[in-house]
Amino acid sequence: MRIRSPSMSELHAFVTAARLGSFTRAADTLCVTQGAISRAIARLEAHFGQPLVYRNAHRLTLTEAGRSYLEGIAEPLAALETASAAMFGEDRRHHLTLSAVPTLASVWLVPRLPDFHRKHPDIRLDFVPYRRDEDFSGAKPDAALLTGEASTWPNWQADYVIGREMVPICHPARAHARQSANLWKTPADLMGEPLLFHTTAPRNWQHWLQAAGVPDAAPMLARGFDQVSILLEAVKADMGIAVLQRCLVRDALQAGQVVAPFDLPVTLNRGYFLCAPREKRDHPALRIFREWLLELAKSDIAALVRT
Missing domain, CATH: 3.40.190.10 (Periplasmic binding protein-like II)
Incomplete structure (x- = not known):
């Protein structure tokens, strides 16, 4: 029987470059040179007699034939790699x-x-x-x-x-001052405070407020942080209020380092x-x-x- 499938190195080069959209990133991932990736895909295209990728200065994209071939080989190739790794021990x-x-x-x-x-x-x-x-x-x-x-x-x-499971948290002194002045009557009142947020999920405040009964909430966000741990420290420093995952702030709540001004059973997607x-x-x-x-x-x- 004539073997029509190409070599494994060519298949790995094509699948990795297709997933990452870059010869350079594929080369880094597979620990080879960019030229080796380019040559492997060129051999693959010569093998099938048709182009599989569009090459440009910004990002590699697939031709229709390339997309079809990737769909057919990606999962079997990954399964083969998993089985091969298992054979080592x-x-x-x-x-x-x-x-x-x-x-x-x-x-x-x-x-x-x-x-x-x-x-x-x-x-x-x-x-x-x-x-x-x-x-x-x-x-x-x-x-x-x-x-x-x-x-x-x-x-x-x-x-x-x-x-x-999300909950808004703030410094205890801020909560005491606002509640003593009767300024926090409903969750909507929190929009008058500096709203701190995680940069990967800036809409958490809007989603939480809507779930808490403020359907037209359009909060003005104050400062963003790219790590929850830093965001929590900003709340402890009384820089503003944040809405965070309850599982990550439970210890701080129990220790009294922060408080939840409106402790509602709100869950987001x-x-x-x-x-x-x-x-x-x-x-x-x-x-x-x-x-x-x-x-x-x-x-x-x-x-x-x-x-």
Whole structure:
């Protein structure tokens, strides 16, 4: 039988460049030169006798044939890579690499990991650097805890974990002064304060106010921060009010470092999800970790509602 499929190096070069939209980024991911990526894709195009990519100075795009070919080979190629990696040792079945949003990892996940290790001492869990634009290409984690909405990752297995439960927080002195002057009667009154926000989710204030009974809310935002931990510190410094995930500020609320001026049961669509490529769904260590994580989150969410 005549073999019509090209070499694996050409396939990896094409799929990686197509996903990243760049020969340079593909070369960095696969640890080769940009020229090697370009030559591999040129050989692939010569093999099929038609162009697969449009080359320009800004971003690589696919031809119609390129898009069709990518759809046909991307998942089988990823499955082949997973199976090949597993052949290097049965230990992979008990080894899980994970990336996570740093604040969620440090504030919520890591303090709970001793429970996981007690229940599953045979599983090795390693963390790799978090990438906000994680696409599971190249040297990748098995799974990632990312923030967004369920529709953000239509091609992955994405399980909601926690983080939809939101609450506004402020410095205790600010709350005492406003409430003593009878200035905070309804959630709409918060729009007169400096509203602090996370730069990746600037609409959280509008969504929270609408859910809290202010349908036409058009809040004027004050200062943005790109990390929840810094945003929380800004609230503690009385720079303004923020609306944040309840799971991330529960300790600060219980310690009295911040207070919730309107403690309402508001949930938004955005939250933290455990995401993984579909070909990883049968990874034994990931399956065990997912079950533990979702059960833990379920218990924590119930506790948040009670408090």
